[in-house]
Amino acid sequence: MSMLSFLLDILYPPRCPFCGSLLRADSNESFLKEPTVTTGEDIAGSEDIYSRRVIFKKSTKIICSRCAEELPWIVRGCARCGCPLEEGDYNCTYCSGGAYFSFDDCCALGLYRGEIRRAVHRLKYHGKMSLAVPLGKLLSLKLARMTWISSVECLVPVPLFGERQRWRGYNQASLLAGVIGKELQLPVLEALVRVRDTGSQTGFNRTQRKKNLHGAFDCSQELKRGSHILLIDDVLTSGATAHEASCVLKNGGAGRVSVAVLAR
Ligand SMILES: [Zn+2]
Ligand SMILES: [Zn+2]
Numbered sequence: 701m702s703m704l705s706f707l708l709d710i711l712y713p714p715r716c717p718f719c720g721s722l723l724r725a726d727s728n729e730s731f732l733k734e735p736t737v738t739t740g741e742d743i744a745g746s747e748d749i750y751s752r753r754v755i756f757k758k759s760t761k762i763i764c765s766r767c768a769e770e771l772p773w774i775v776r777g778c779a780r781c782g783c784p785l786e787e788g789d790y791n792c793t794y795c796s797g798g799a800y801f802s803f804d805d806c807c808a809l810g811l812y813r814g815e816i817r818r819a820v821h822r823l824k825y826h827g828k829m830s831l832a833v834p835l836g837k838l839l840s841l842k843l844a845r846m847t848w849i850s851s852v853e854c855l856v857p858v859p860l861f862g863e864r865q866r867w868r869g870y871n872q873a874s875l876l877a878g879v880i881g882k883e884l885q886l887p888v889l890e891a892l893v894r895v896r897d898t899g900s901q902t903g904f905n906r907t908q909r910k911k912n913l914h915g916a917f918d919c920s921q922e923l924k925r926g927s928h929i930l931l932i933d934d935v936l937t938s939g940a941t942a943h944e945a946s947c948v949l950k951n952g953g954a955g956r957v958s959v960a961v962l963a964r
Contacts, residue, residue, distance in 0.1 A: 716764035772811035782808030808964035836879025909940035919952030926955035
């Protein structure tokens with residue numbers, strides 16, 4: 701630990717991003733450097749198992765043990781849309797119910813409710829930009845367990861409409877992408893632009909959301925043909941935003957688009 705980080709720790713001791721409780725004093729090294737927990741139980745079954753025990757063991761440097769234990773983490777999610785799956789289920793009701801997405805995979809950290817929802821709101825609407833660091837690190841921890849992560853070539857954050865970003869001062873998806881890029885050592889490419897303000901989608905059904913978002917994005921850069929892109933956003937609800945953004949990326953040359961979000 702450097703002298704500076706030692707002093708910073710005394711002045712601003714690390715706190716749990718969800719409940720604000722103080723974390724242990726020795727808790728600020730990069731957790732990704734730790735060896736992966738490899739007891740059979742933790743890695744049994746599919747690639748996307750993210751057991752409470754693993755979160756509990758590996759995230760004590762980022763969040764408190766109560767939040768690691770009690771928050772609505774998605775322990776097993778649909779590989780396609782990130783929706784939580786019941787034990788023994790392999791098809792989610794969402795995807796088998798006819799939902800079509802242009803993206804290929806989705807990794808969502810937790811459910812969009814309770815403390816997780818409040819943390820996303822603080823990051824997004826209350827100017828708590830610093831929350832992007834612990835939240836992005838947590839998401840990186842889960843992403844590192846996805847089998848497809850090894851082929852990802854770059855991260856692309858979902859952009860905000862220019863005026864909205866000017867008003868907010870930052871784009872939470874770009875902040876998250878910056879943190880994840882650093883943790884996973886992947887470049888961030890601001891390849892998408894929002895060409896139209898789509899307003900709030902609250903109250904729209906899935907079809908209305910898709911229609912509302914059509915033509916909302918433009919690809920501002922030439923993408924490597926067939927490249928694997930990881931699209932970063934804060935939340936995925938109907939999936940309409942990620943669907944539209946991924947369509948544009950694929951039209952721009954991407955071969956595979958995976959999605960990572962804090963909440964689903
Ligand atoms: Zn906590
Ligand atoms: Zn699904």
